[in-house]
Amino acid sequence: MRRKLVVLGATGSIGRQTLDVAREFADEIEIHALASHRNASLLAEQARSSRPAEVVLVAGSPEGHDFGGARVKTGAEAMTDLCRDPDADLVVVATTGSAGLQPTLAALRVGKLVALANKETLVMAGPVIQAELRDHGGSLVPIDSEHSAIWQCLQGEVPESVERLTLTASGGALRSLSLAKLSSVTPEQALRHPTWSMGSKITIDSANLMNKGLEVIEARWLFDMDIERIGVVLHAQSVVHSLVTFRDGSVKAQLGLPDMRLPIQYALSSPHRWESSRTRLAIEEVGCLDFAPVDMARYPALRLALAVGRAGGTFPAALCAGDEVAVTAFLSGSIAFTDIPVIVQDVLDAHVNCSHPTLDDILQADQSARETAARRVSFRQYS
Secondary structure, three states: OOOEEEOOOOOOOOHHHHHHHHHHOOOOOEEEEEEEEEOOHHHHHHHHHHOOEEEEOOOOOOOOOOOOOOEEEHHHHHHHOOOOOOOEEEEEOOOOOOHHHHHHHHHOOOOOEEEEOHHHHHHHHHHHHHHHHHHHHOOOEEEOOHHHHHHOOOOOOOOOHHHEEEEOOOOOOOOOOOOOHHHHOHHHHOOOOOOOOOOHHHHHHHHHHHHHHHHHHHHHHHHOOHHHHEEEOOOOOOOOOOOOOOEEOOEEEOOOOOOOOOHHHHHHHOOOOOOOOOOOHHHHOOOOOEOOOOOOOOOHHHHHHHHHHHHHHHHHHHHHHHHHHHHHHHHOOOOOOHHHHHHHHHHHHHHHOOOOOOOOOOOHHHHHHHHHHHHHHHHHHHH
């Protein structure tokens, strides 16, 4: 019987690729419901082609659009309600920023399988998510290529055998640019990722390696691994997606073309592997695979994120909120690329940490950090 799929963030990069996978495997997956933040025209197009039972537009108006007969609802709570739908079997959370937290919790509380592409959910609220998994019987699997790679490498292994996890990083669009030129980088330059096709927020985070810091924190919760045993290495080709070192000295790595449809497919099909017609990695054509240590002086955002991961509490929520506001400001032309980690540092400096937070503490930290970041953006914009 086909499993019924809910896709949150359907009009974004991961959402669109999830629908590609679902259409390829239509005998396995039924597209049950779709949600988008504000792209009503694309959501309507997706609804007409996929024929879901329901669609949700979080912001904006659905007026004037043809959704192909699907029920249409609006607002953030309506998106969260999709995750509680008793007819749905699995939920792909492909929203950006903190918007994924409440829907993920709602899905887990009713025992759903959640395939998570949203980094901030686990970064902000790792202990809360773990408690929901323990108490309500839901399941959480990763979509991020790095975490999917680790997940695949760990199949058949016992947790005690793992010594270290290593995430790979391409270095982003600006990896060859001199430090002196980073302050004058335009959004267009920073969005030209050399190997991956992604949404704008994660592409900017990739350019300063904030994304890799978030992924380290995420891996800490996904795989119950001390953060000091999770490393990052530069790998320009984006062919090796992560590595796992075992206590006997063996190392497993997962390789593949830089195509997010593969980890999406594995999240939907696991423990099975559906046969796909997509292009295979021809290792003989790759040539050399290069690896290098990360220069922390070049990537202050990564350094900040790792420090926050060690500190814990509500610091990760403040980090995510500050970064989201700063990246939005950079994309709008309000601040320089090099201002992003400066604003995030200011937010962290102003934050009063709660070491053992409740969900309310986390949400309050998120809101407070956004307000601090907005003030810092305004100050830098007009100073």
